[in-house]
Amino acid sequence: MSPDSGAIERFLEMLLAERGAAGNTIDAYRRDLRDFAASLAKRQQTLGTASSDDIRAYLEQLEAAGMAPRTAARRLSAVRQFYRFLYSEGDRSDDPSTAIDSPRQGRPLPKILSEKDVDLLLTAARNKDGAEGLRLTCLLEILYASGLRVSELVALPIAAVARDPRVLIVRGKGGKERMVPLTDAAREAITAYKEVRSSFLPEGATSPFLFPSRGSDGYLSRRRMGQLLKELAIASGLRPAAVSPHVLRHAFATHLLDHGADLRSVQQMLGHADISTTQIYTHVLAERLKALVSEHHPLAKPGRKT
Incomplete structure (x- = not known):
């Protein structure tokens, strides 16, 4: 050896x-x-x-x-x-690796869904019968309307939506509170779901959570939320791997910027401490615009004579 x-x-x-x-x-x-x-x-x-x-x-x-x-x-x-x-171990008197910088890795662009993809998911949720369908529609509408982290979504208190609110008060990372506007569609979904919310509780039981569960936390788990979205993706004809709560958070931010929202407002709604974290979505838009030009602009066509 x-x-x-x-x-x-x-x-x-x-x-x-x-x-x-x-x-x-x-x-x-x-x-x-x-x-x-x-x-x-x-x-x-x-x-x-x-x-x-x-x-x-x-x-x-x-x-x-x-x-x-x-x-x-x-x-x-x-x-x-x-x-x-x-x-x-004393085999060397120095460590030659201490002076070496790590290779620059860059930041991967987040996966997103198109507006059409989100519409497909919402349609599939609305087509689901009974209390399960109303809960799923409510979860999806809130997630896409607010860009909440999945941990924030599943643990929402029932008090947060007690009076048909136009905004949600969300307690995020570090205990910081922020206000997130709700769309009319999200408010309607909340009202419809509240009518059947008790069916997710044992008879006669109460819960402080909007999305109660019989699990140890007392509310819908993040894992179960992810499973529900995978099932919904299949029903929508989308790849399950392409759909998750975090991907919908990305879609919320990207679609807002796509329609003219300013970066600072999106930062506040997402609860990002640093605006540089939010700026990744501007790179997503730039990549989409480049792809659009490459695919559709006549001067980008191979063999085009100018």
């Missing part, structure tokens, strides 16, 4: 013994570190002699090969942990 292989195996044994790392994790670290060692060998270096410049050269090699920044960052994480181990 080569010195590099021996050092890697000792590191993996530590992960297994001291951190209880899973088998898949061990295999991933082994692959990543062996790949790094092979790259060093081409530079006439070993894991024991590698410098910060050697690690940078490896990352540049990964980038040139077209590796995704997220994957390269995972490789660098393995290298960093490995060198921390060597330093702590």
Whole structure:
């Protein structure tokens, strides 16, 4: 066994013994570190002699090969942990990974639904019979009208809608309260659902929540809400993987901006502490506009003569 292989195996044994790392994790670290060692060998270096410049050269090699920044960052994480181990064990007097910056990963654009997709979901919910249909329509109308986080939606108190409100007072992250306007359609859905709300409670029981449940929390769980939306997606002819409470939150924000809402107002309604978090939706709109031009503008057509 080569010195590099021996050092890697000792590191993996530590992960297994001291951190209880899973088998898949061990295999991933082994692959990543062996790949790094092979790259060093081409530079006439070993894991024991590698410098910060050697690690940078490896990352540049990964980038040139077209590796995704997220994957390269995972490789660098393995290298960093490995060198921390060597330093702590006294096998090296320095840690060459401390001077290395992680690859810039960028921020993935959120998945969204079109307005047509949302209409399909709402239609499918309204077509569902009985109390279940009224509750589902109410959940969907509130979610799309307000952009609430799913945790905020399912835990809404019944007091929040006691007097047919035009706005919801929502307590979000950090206990901060914010006001979110309700559409007429959402208010109508709330009124209709309240007529059957007691059917979701044991006979004679009461609940402080708008969407009560017999579960341990006393209200509809986030997991059940996600399941209901997946079922609704299937009924609407949409991909279940494309529909979730958070995707509807994204749709709320994107569609508002699409129709001229200002970014600061959307930030307040979403409950974002920093407007930079909300600005991601402007990038979504930019990408959609670019796709629209690419698909429909005559000058963007291949072979078009000008």
